[in-house]
Amino acid sequence: MSDFAEPLARLITEFKRLPGIGQKSAQRIAFHVMRASRDDAEHLSQAILDVKDKLTMCAVCNNISDAELCQYCRDPRRDQKIVCVVVDPNNIVGIETTRQFNGLYHVLGGALSPLRGIGPEQLKIKSLVDRIAKGHVEEVIVATNPTTEGEATAVYLSKLLKPLGMRVTRIAMGIPVGSDLEFADEVTIWKALEGRREI
Amino acid sequence: MSDFAEPLARLITEFKRLPGIGQKSAQRIAFHVMRASRDDAEHLSQAILDVKDKLTMCAVCNNISDAELCQYCRDPRRDQKIVCVVVDPNNIVGIETTRQFNGLYHVLGGALSPLRGIGPEQLKIKSLVDRIAKGHVEEVIVATNPTTEGEATAVYLSKLLKPLGMRVTRIAMGIPVGSDLEFADEVTIWKALEGRREI
Numbered sequence: 001m002s003d004f005a006e007p008l009a010r011l012i013t014e015f016k017r018l019p020g021i022g023q024k025s026a027q028r029i030a031f032h033v034m035r036a037s038r039d040d041a042e043h044l045s046q047a048i049l050d051v052k053d054k055l056t057m058c059a060v061c062n063n064i065s066d067a068e069l070c071q072y073c074r075d076p077r078r079d080q081k082i083v084c085v086v087v088d089p090n091n092i093v094g095i096e097t098t099r100q101f102n103g104l105y106h107v108l109g110g111a112l113s114p115l116r117g118i119g120p121e122q123l124k125i126k127s128l129v130d131r132i133a134k135g136h137v138e139e140v141i142v143a144t145n146p147t148t149e150g151e152a153t154a155v156y157l158s159k160l161l162k163p164l165g166m167r168v169t170r171i172a173m174g175i176p177v178g179s180d181l182e183f184a185d186e187v188t189i190w191k192a193l194e195g196r197r198e199i
Numbered sequence: 200m201s202d203f204a205e206p207l208a209r210l211i212t213e214f215k216r217l218p219g220i221g222q223k224s225a226q227r228i229a230f231h232v233m234r235a236s237r238d239d240a241e242h243l244s245q246a247i248l249d250v251k252d253k254l255t256m257c258a259v260c261n262n263i264s265d266a267e268l269c270q271y272c273r274d275p276r277r278d279q280k281i282v283c284v285v286v287d288p289n290n291i292v293g294i295e296t297t298r299q300f301n302g303l304y305h306v307l308g309g310a311l312s313p314l315r316g317i318g319p320e321q322l323k324i325k326s327l328v329d330r331i332a333k334g335h336v337e338e339v340i341v342a343t344n345p346t347t348e349g350e351a352t353a354v355y356l357s358k359l360l361k362p363l364g365m366r367v368t369r370i371a372m373g374i375p376v377g378s379d380l381e382f383a384d385e386v387t388i389w390k391a392l393e394g395r396r397e398i
Contacts, residue, residue: 003291003295003296005254005265005269007246007252007253008250008263010246010249011246011247011249011250014242014243014246014247015243017243018228018231019227019228019231020227020228025219029219029220031288031289032217033217033247033250034263036251038251040216041250041251042248044213044214044216044217044247045244045247045248046244047206047209047212048210048243048244048247049240049241049244050209050210051206051207051210051233051240052233052235053206053237054205054206055207055233064207064233066204066206070204071204089230090230092202093203096202097202
């Protein structure tokens, strides 16, 4: 017999399925929801369904969008000449928080991984090439992760896009700001040395 | 402009209102929900509404319940002679996880706190007395927190119930199991000394 009444036990189970939520957090959140107003519970409940029902993929860049074009692709103030290629829509969030990038994006939906059977056809690479073929783009920044898969994807894109007259660049690898060399692995230190810039 | 499409931004905001969920966790969970199946989102969404709609208070002990009587009050195998008084339904969960207690419960819904205007009338004390007046109960364990308010409540209940011929007991205060005297405050150490038992 569970220690909770059925609806509560079920909500706890549902919350535990979410990333980073363990038994204790799930209990605390479920009790919170139970004590919240019916209105608050409804808002949360509806918001959950809405992200499934009202979101789609941007027809141009594959970002998450609530319209045919995402907020970046439909914004005329964004620089149309520079496209930042990312693996996942939430990478865009990270880049936007810097407020330093004003170009457009292209979401691949993954990185090349022969071992996991992910080749160029599984990624949104053809639509990237088609997009570039239309002419405006001058630079493609490859912002995939500095992992084997991310690197392989970057090299692949570079070979594919450079012949089209593009400038293809890669985000810098190095020591994270505020961190310490002591905590950095040897490959990162090597990349940091290799990527050194004059001061 | 938010970095998220509206339905996603709204879900993140909703998750951030839950206890222990910050911006980063809310984003991670919202992306997870967005990627989950429509079915999974529906189950979560429905579970949230169900804890509001399908749960009620046990007519006897005020525990959360999906029926008129909670799972403990309707279980004939529970010892009807001993009632553990707690402040909050989730205290019951903590006690049940020990699997050492087989009596019944009574949820007060708070602790006495003159400063916050919580007197005996604001708590489910009358229903506890009525319940005891019916005759079966022999011992009342007061499991309120070892705080000023919890202690005041315990003393109040003791004065109220002892004249009815009850044995009124209080949970032990002392050093938490697995902890260290070094981390215990002086009052806890004093309580641990005071509550010492022969070995």
